[in-house]
Amino acid sequence: MSDTHAQTVAYVRTTMLPPQDPPRAEAGAIKWLRENMFSSWLNVILTLLSLYLIWSVLALILPWAARGIWDAASLTECRAIRDQLYGEGSDVACWAVISDRWQQLLFGFYPQDLYWRPVLSLVLFLVAVLPVLFTEMPRKLLILTGLAPFVIFWLLWGGSIWSAVSILLGFALGWAVLKYTSEPLGALGSMILAVVVPLLYWFLLAGTVAGALHAVLPIGIQEVQSKQFGGFMLSIIIGLAGIILSLPLGILLALGRQSDLFFINKVSVGFIEIIRGVPLIVWLFTASLLLNYFLPPGTNFDLMLRVIIMVTLFSSAYIAEVVRGGLAALPKGQYEAADALGLDYWKSMRLIILPQALKISIPGIVNTFIGLFKDTTLVVFIGLLDPIGLSNSIRASTDWNGVYWELFIFIGLMFFIFCFTMGRYSLFLEKKLRREHR
Amino acid sequence: MSELAIDREIDRSHMSVSDEVAIQISKMNKWYGTFHVLRDIDLTVYRGERIVIAGPSGSGKSTLIRCINRLEEHQSGSIVVDGTELGSDLKNIDKIRSEVGMVFQHFNLFPHLTILENCTLAPIWVRKTPKKEAEATAMHFLEKVKIPEQAHKYPGQLSGGQQQRVAIARSLCMKPRIMLFDEPTSALDPEMIKEVLDTMVELAEEGMTMLCVTHEMGFAQAVANRVIFMDAGQIVEQNEPKEFFNNPQNERTKLFLSQILGH
Numbered sequence: 001m002s003d004t005h006a007q008t009v010a011y012v013r014t015t016m017l018p019p020q021d022p023p024r025a026e027a028g029a030i031k032w033l034r035e036n037m038f039s040s041w042l043n044v045i046l047t048l049l050s051l052y053l054i055w056s057v058l059a060l061i062l063p064w065a066a067r068g069i070w071d072a073a074s075l076t077e078c079r080a081i082r083d084q085l086y087g088e089g090s091d092v093a094c095w096a097v098i099s100d101r102w103q104q105l106l107f108g109f110y111p112q113d114l115y116w117r118p119v120l121s122l123v124l125f126l127v128a129v130l131p132v133l134f135t136e137m138p139r140k141l142l143i144l145t146g147l148a149p150f151v152i153f154w155l156l157w158g159g160s161i162w163s164a165v166s167i168l169l170g171f172a173l174g175w176a177v178l179k180y181t182s183e184p185l186g187a188l189g190s191m192i193l194a195v196v197v198p199l200l201y202w203f204l205l206a207g208t209v210a211g212a213l214h215a216v217l218p219i220g221i222q223e224v225q226s227k228q229f230g231g232f233m234l235s236i237i238i239g240l241a242g243i244i245l246s247l248p249l250g251i252l253l254a255l256g257r258q259s260d261l262f263f264i265n266k267v268s269v270g271f272i273e274i275i276r277g278v279p280l281i282v283w284l285f286t287a288s289l290l291l292n293y294f295l296p297p298g299t300n301f302d303l304m305l306r307v308i309i310m311v312t313l314f315s316s317a318y319i320a321e322v323v324r325g326g327l328a329a330l331p332k333g334q335y336e337a338a339d340a341l342g343l344d345y346w347k348s349m350r351l352i353i354l355p356q357a358l359k360i361s362i363p364g365i366v367n368t369f370i371g372l373f374k375d376t377t378l379v380v381f382i383g384l385l386d387p388i389g390l391s392n393s394i395r396a397s398t399d400w401n402g403v404y405w406e407l408f409i410f411i412g413l414m415f416f417i418f419c420f421t422m423g424r425y426s427l428f429l430e431k432k433l434r435r436e437h438r
Numbered sequence: 439m440s441e442l443a444i445d446r447e448i449d450r451s452h453m454s455v456s457d458e459v460a461i462q463i464s465k466m467n468k469w470y471g472t473f474h475v476l477r478d479i480d481l482t483v484y485r486g487e488r489i490v491i492a493g494p495s496g497s498g499k500s501t502l503i504r505c506i507n508r509l510e511e512h513q514s515g516s517i518v519v520d521g522t523e524l525g526s527d528l529k530n531i532d533k534i535r536s537e538v539g540m541v542f543q544h545f546n547l548f549p550h551l552t553i554l555e556n557c558t559l560a561p562i563w564v565r566k567t568p569k570k571e572a573e574a575t576a577m578h579f580l581e582k583v584k585i586p587e588q589a590h591k592y593p594g595q596l597s598g599g600q601q602q603r604v605a606i607a608r609s610l611c612m613k614p615r616i617m618l619f620d621e622p623t624s625a626l627d628p629e630m631i632k633e634v635l636d637t638m639v640e641l642a643e644e645g646m647t648m649l650c651v652t653h654e655m656g657f658a659q660a661v662a663n664r665v666i667f668m669d670a671g672q673i674v675e676q677n678e679p680k681e682f683f684n685n686p687q688n689e690r691t692k693l694f695l696s697q698i699l700g701h
Contacts, residue, residue, distance in 0.1 A: 336509050337546035341560035341612065342536030344528070351559060355550050433550075 068093030068406075073100065074399035097403045098410050101394050105410070108230015108385050114158075114222065118233050121152040125240070133425065149244075156237070159223040166210035167202065174198040187346055226304040230385035232414055238304070239373040239418075242311040246372070247365070249312065250319025251358075255349065257324055268320070275317035281378050283310045288382035307379055315372040322364035326357035359433050366426035370419045387411045448660055452645040455663060458485040459518075460616055460647050461506060466515030468498075468505060475501050476512070477671045483616075488648045490658040490679075493668035494694060499651045502668070503618045506649070507538045520615060536564050539609030543621040545601040547593035553580065553604050554589040557611045565612065572611070579607040583637050599630025603637050610641075617641065619650040655699060659683060667691045 025031065037047045069085075069092065072078040078094040086092055098105070107115055128148035131141040147168075154164040178194040185193065214220070229237070256268030275283075287306040330353060338348035358365070380389040391407045394400050461483040468476040475498045483489060491499045504510040505517060508524050508531050517524045519534045548556050557576035561567040567575070580586045583603035585596075593601055602622055609617060619638065623631040635657050642648060642661040652658070658665050658679055665682040667675045667690075675688045683699075686692045 331544075331546075333542060333544050333546035334548065337540075337542065337548070339509060340507055340535055340538075340540040340542075341608075342532050342564045343560065344532055347563050351563060352548055356548075359550065 064091055065093050068095040070095045070099050072096035075402050093406055094403060095406055097394065097400050097406050101390075101400070104231060104394070105387055105390055106231045107233050108390065109228045110224060110230070110233065111222075111228070114224065117155045117158070117221075117224075121155045122236070124148055124152055124155075154221075156229075157224055157226070158221045160210060160214040160218065160220040162210040162213040162217075162219070163206075165213065166206045169209065170198040170201050170206060173201055187344070226302050229304065231387055231390055234304075234379070234384060234386050235373070235376045235415075236418075238308055238311055238376045238379065241308045242315055242372050242376075243369045245308075245312040246316040246319050249316035251323055251354065253316060253320035254323035254327060257320065258327055272317045272320050275313055276321070280311075280314050280375055281381060283314055284378060284382050286310070303382070303384065307382070307384065311372060311376065314375075315368055318368045318371075319365060322361050322368060323357060325364065326359075326361035327353065329360050330356055359430075362426055362430055362433075366422055370422055373418060373422070374415060387414070448639065449643045452643060453486070453488070453661075453663075454645065455487050456485040459483070460485045460487070460520065461649075462516075462518040463506075464516055466505065466512050466517060468501065468510065468512045475671050476505070479515070479673060481666075481673065483647065483649065485615075485647055486645050487664060488642045488646075488662050489650070489664045489666060490662040491649065491651045491666045491668060492653065492655070492658070492694070492698075493674075497668040498671040499668045500620050503540075503620055503649050503651055506616075506618060507535050507540055509540075532564075536560070536612055537615050539612060539614035539617045541602070541605050541609055541617070541619045541622045543624050545593070545598070545605045545625075547601055547605055547608070549593050552590050552592055553585070553596070556593065556604060557608045560608070561611050576607070576611050579610045580604070582610070582640070583607045584633075597630060598626045599633045602626065602630070602634045606634075606637055606641070616647045616649070619648065619652065621651050621653070623652060623654055653698065655683070667694065669694075 021027075038044050067086065069078050069081050072081055072094065073096070075094060075097070078096050082090060082092055082094070103112070103115070107118060110118060125148060127141070128145040131137040131139065131145055150164045150168045153167070154161055174194045174197060177197050178190055181193055182190040253268050253272055256264045257272065259265045259268070284307060287310040288303060291301065291306060334352060334356065335348070338352040343351065377386055377388050379386050380392070383389075385393070388411065391411060394407065395403060459482055461481070463479050463481040466476060466479040467474070479502060481502075491502065493499045501510055505512050505524075506519060512524075520537055522530050522534055524530065524534060547553075548559070551559065554573060554576055557580065558567075558569065558572040561572040561575065562569055565572075577586055577589065580589055583606055585600055585603055585607075588596060588600060588604070593604065596604065606622075622638070623634050626634060631654070635654060638648070638650070638657065639661055650657070650662075662679050664676060665679050666673055667682070667686075667688070669690050675682070675686065675691045682691075683695065686695055
């Protein structure tokens with residue numbers, strides 16, 4: 001008996017089966033449609049209902065937008081053309097407000113003959129940011145990246161080239177301090193000094209240095225005041241400056257919050273909690289109104305600069321928390337392995353911990369940046385002319401009194417393009433890093 | 439006795455113990471809060487020694503070797519490694535850490551760097567070795583642990599055994615004088631345990647000073663010159679392997695050995 005049993009159970013495969021294609025109805029578009037749109041009667045009904053809804057919304061918007069009038073000098077003229085073309089009272093967009101005022105919406109009251117300067121700045125920025133965003137770009141471009149902020153600053157505000165050079169000198173000073181004092185003072189002491197020395201230089205000496213250099217060799221272009229800045233240019237300057245400055249500050253705060261050093265830890269925690277706990281608009285009012293009480297009388301501290309500082313501090317607190325999440329997500333073994341190899345704190349952070357923590361934090365960081373960029377519209381409340389502020393003044397003019405949708409759709413679209421691009425880049429980066437590391 | 443592991447003759451020609459002291463631990467105590475984890479540890483390790491530390495979990499064996507490169511801080515007594523005393527001076531700590539290699543239970547390779555970059559990172563940034571030279575050294579050690587062809591892959595693409603061998607190569611690239619192993623095979627499948635142990639045996643044959651926390655008693659018998667048994671934060675018994683396994687003295691040691699070797 002047992003022999004027979006063994007014979008029926010024992011089995012040795014002699015030929016391996018070749019792979020086959022799946023049945024036709026189980027692959028491709030047919031399968032997808034059946035499974036995702038028409039899998040049951042209820043789903044058939046829901047699919048058709050959704051299609052009808054989408055169609056009716058588009059049927060309302062598309063003719064309105066597509067038949068819109070682009071060429072008119074005022075709303076009244078726009079309406080006259082409309083009545084003539086499509087009949088009395090028909091509902092079409094009046095895009096003429098955009099074609100009439102787009103320059104103002106983009107540049108505010110920046111002098112018209114100098115528009116090339118902000119445009120050139122933007123191009124320069126895009127080139128400078130390439131090697132940072134895409135590691136495949138030649139590394140030499142990073143030199144340009146380092147210089148770009150100063151050139152852009154000079155292009156936008158104009159004036160003597162020596163003020164930009166003098167500010168750059170402060171950074172060079174900080175770098176030199178860091179390089180030559182880290183041996184005798186240790187990493188932390190030298191870093192503190194590398195922050196304090198340039199700050200002192202900027203407050204006390206930078207102006208004099210720039211003035212002296214300008215007296216020797218006057219090179220300059222026409223100066224533009226901050227109050228002439230406006231529109232998307234203003235949003236982009238505040239937004240990008242905030243984004244670029246808040247990332248390093250946020251990372252330092254996150255490291256500070258993790259630090260074992262009592263004061264650094266408490267200062268970081270206090271800073272983050274206070275900044276986060278108060279609405280941005282309050283900080284902006286503080287920047288525009290209250291700060292004047294604290295500064296010595298007669299100081300003229302540029303309002304835009306003050307706003308950039310506030311926005312940077314505000315978003316750095318959020319970045320710090322996002323990065324802290326990334327730091328906490330790393331296994332303890334990564335810290336230990338870095339320690340065990342003899343890497344000091346800054347090297348292990350820079351080479352081991354931060355690259356991984358930041359990778360985890362990408363979605364959160366980009367999310368914060370998008371939020372920051374949109375929050376720049378709040379500056380309208382302290383009297384800066386961002387796109388919203390300009391839309392108010394455009395609608396207050398007799399020509400365009402009564403236009404709403406067209407302006408806000410345009411502004412919304414511009415913001416959407418920026419934010420959507422950032423979101424896509426974040427996805428690209430996540431995918432790329434995932435592909436590389438697995 | 440764990441049957442896998444060592445299935446070949448050990449070449450003992452370079453396995454000599456000198457009388458130069460590599461590590462000197464005296465009257466060392468450590469607490470976690472109020473919990474006394476290590477009690478009055480006295481241990482002298484001579485250059486070229488291969489010591490296996492065994493004991494039940496929670497006996498403090500991992501903590502002991504983690505104190506040697508100060509991943510854990512001891513609260514009293516002294517630890518002198520290669521003539522440098524471990525205190526709170528950061529310079530000393532980094533110096534000792536770069537002289538003492540450590541292999542972890544969970545490998546702890548850096549997942550965002552390739553195998554080669556994992557191996558060259560510390561030589562380049564700590565020892566200031568030129569990149570070319572560091573890469574040559576790294577390839578040498580990767581060949582030694584028999585995975586040079588994986589050099590440009592990422593750790594996530596390797597098996598556990600391969601990752602652990604890379605971790606060993608990564609430590610060796612710093613040309614350490616002492617190697618610490620913290621349960622290097624505990625997270626591995628039986629098949630992979632063998633390849634890691636083979637690498638460790640080769641290292642022992644070259645005369646490396648080794649401290650291994652491990653449950654691989656076959657390894658202990660084959661290459662160790664001293665086995666230390668720990669329980670409740672103390673060194674309970676230490677002896678050369680043959681005596682230790684055949685003629686344990688302490689009751690606790692006997693119980694442990696009967697449990698680990700009994701089946």
